[in-house]
Amino acid sequence: MVTMQDVAAAAGVSLSTVSYAINQNRPISDATRSRVLEAMSRLGYTRNAAARTLAGRRSHVLALILPPSPEGFGATIWQFVEAAATRAESHGYSLVIWPFARQDAAKVQRLVSQRLADGVLVMEIFLEDARVEALSAAKVPFTMIGRTSQLTGRSWVDIDFDAAIDTALERLAALGHRHIALLNHSAASVDAGYGAAIRTRDAFVAQAARRGLIAHHLPCAETALAGRQAVGQLWGLDPAITAVVTLNETATIGLMAELARRGWQVPGDVSILGLATSPAITSMSLPALAALQAPGAALGGAAIDQLVSVIDQGPEVTSSDADNRPDRSRLLPCSFISGDSLGPASLASAKPSARSTTDQPTTTPKERKSTP
Amino acid sequence: MVTMQDVAAAAGVSLSTVSYAINQNRPISDATRSRVLEAMSRLGYTRNAAARTLAGRRSHVLALILPPSPEGFGATIWQFVEAAATRAESHGYSLVIWPFARQDAAKVQRLVSQRLADGVLVMEIFLEDARVEALSAAKVPFTMIGRTSQLTGRSWVDIDFDAAIDTALERLAALGHRHIALLNHSAASVDAGYGAAIRTRDAFVAQAARRGLIAHHLPCAETALAGRQAVGQLWGLDPAITAVVTLNETATIGLMAELARRGWQVPGDVSILGLATSPAITSMSLPALAALQAPGAALGGAAIDQLVSVIDQGPEVTSSDADNRPDRSRLLPCSFISGDSLGPASLASAKPSARSTTDQPTTTPKERKSTP
DNA sequence: CTGTTAGCGCGTTCAC
DNA sequence: GTGAACGCGCTAACAG
Secondary structure (H helix, E strand, O other): OOOHHHHHHHHOOOHHHHHHHHHOOOOOOHHHHHHHHHHHHHHOOOOOHHHHHHHHOOOOEEEEEEOOOOOOEOHHHHHHHHHHHHHHHHOOOEEEEEEOOOOOHHHHHHHHHOOOOOEEEEOOOEOOOHHHHHHHHHOOOEEEEOOOOOOOOOEEEEEOHHHHHHHHHHHHHHOOOOEEEEEOOOHHHHHHOEHHHHHHHHHHHHHHHHHOOEEEEEOOOOOHHHHHHHHHHHHHHOOOOOEEEEOOHHHHHHHHHHHHHHOOOOOOOOEEEEEEEOHHHHOOOOOOOEEEEOOHHHHHHHHHHHHHHHHHHOOOOOOHHHHHOOOOEEEEOOEEEOOOOOOOOOOHHHOOOOOOOOOOOOOOOOOOOOOO | OOOHHHHHHHHOOOHHHHHHHHHOOOOOOHHHHHHHHHHHHHHOOOOOHHHHHHHHOOOOEEEEEEOOOOOOEOHHHHHHHHHHHHHHHHOOOEEEEEEOOOOOHHHHHHHHHOOOOOEEEEOOOEOOOHHHHHHHHHOOOEEEEOOOOOOOOOEEEEEOHHHHHHHHHHHHHHOOOOEEEEEOOOHHHHHHOEHHHHHHHHHHHHHHHHHOOEEEEEOOOOOHHHHHHHHHHHHHHOOOOOEEEEOOHHHHHHHHHHHHHHOOOOOOOOEEEEEEEOHHHHOOOOOOOEEEEOOHHHHHHHHHHHHHHHHHHOOOOOOHHHHHOOOOEEEEOOEEEOOOOOOOOOOHHHOHHHOOOOOOOOOOOOOOOOOO
């Protein structure tokens, strides 16, 4: 292995000069710099990361904690990761991914205490999140993608679910929909306090009430099968539902398949609007799903920027007003992607033929008495 | 930060004794060991990764190079990652993920030359792969998930596509299918030499010929839209096709949606069999997709085992017969998941009404004239 | 602008 | 069984 010492010797300068030439920490004459650079490339030198970390007390690594998702990741989350990796690189950091579930706080603890990363990004935040507490306790700089309920002094970026719901209800109401359902993440997620699910639900219920709409909230497992079963459940709840807002990509696919199987038209009989959905998903359905697209890439870039700023400035933010500093916390909007799944509300009573509430026995719900 | 020195002082022993107590490199009396351990946990000591790496010349980190996939990752790939991370941990390594495309060989080069990882796993291998060449040149231990065409002295694990195709054709032939199509990955992937796509295609063509079946190979972009359009293309190629084997999950979803839209029955009119598909996908379609499931978790574990063995034994394998050593290379089989998408071949001529070969120009089909 | 030097925290080879 | 001492390769004062 060729070291800085070798380069220094070859260039006829001292070791520290090589270091300064590389890191540009100090003015160096062009002549010596080019001698050094020449020697470096001639010898094929690359600096040793461990030595640099040890001496400099910085690893130049940022970690991203991802939950192990049994369903795989959609395009949104991957856009996020890519954008984050790119932005990290532009700040001189490399991004490593640590797959840890919410329960793995101890592992997180271990890794950060070894100083493997200078800072950490945490995704899929729960209102109470042990990983976040571990990071907080370890005094490691971190930024949340999402928000715990306790926010004081913490850095975060999040999707503006409130605004997204506002847009969604605005559009649906304008189309005449009055009975609207929200197909959420699983009951398990909601009960565990998954931030996105809870904030969306709350915004949905509150804003629907304000607008005088009939709102139905249905948690649903993240599987296509559960999405299919949701059809029976939803119209069992309220046969007058004409629109579904969905936060659950996988379930949405099942939902639309089941609607098709029953012969219901989208958007003729039912309108569907995806929330925080990726374009890849929207085109998977027939008709193409209208959606409020999650700002994956923007979130990734913003999250890294914030994390770097926390690292650079230290965690000195304790004054109460600091919570709203734009370099510490940001809400990003979803953008509307038009599809073919949105239409005017149908008069439910007008097309009883298309609206069978009869369920399939299999995986499924029972009969319900039709109560008009 | 609490160091080994601190622990040594607190336990009343010397620094090296602490090191030995931790690494169990040398016999230590139980009395002193427990004193050391007690001091460690009392002070909350965790060793500094950089220092350990520098002194020990091993980073205890393995890297996994993933391609940035615009469509997101399915469950299979994520199972692989999880299994690999777990297995790595059991070997005392942590697994970091580096998202690098095939063109990013230079970045790979840079990272490994900094000795950030003791070994590297590379996924989604192309027959000629610059990342692999870079690793090879840098003399970094690595294991491929997939295979380059040049294999001498290289460690790899791969899915047994040959066997999978054998199973697939065997089953389809037994159901009476004679005109069978393969819906492959994109033409771009095939042209670039993506190993899985090419090996599957070749096996498909060769084995179909051997069995006297009519084989059609269709590359298809990894989008649902392209999958929909594939319907027109396939039956344009050969109206007598009664079964489709698919290696392209995203396209499969579109394919099935389009079949449904045209009113074709699966498996009544067409049988569909997924190849190297994950269970999450199989349940997304209606009817549930029959598939040869990719051995994601097994691949992950096996890949790590091999990589560790390469690291431990050094790259000394140059003798020609070494290429078949089971600790260096392994082929893993897919397992059959029955679904509802497989049935006996229909007599094409018997149901001309359902079979039209007319292509839709865009994503949005109009009526077609029935041409018997 | 450049050179000298003292560590960073730990693994490991020696002596004891 | 234990301890002392050296060095891994580099950063960052501190001196010129």
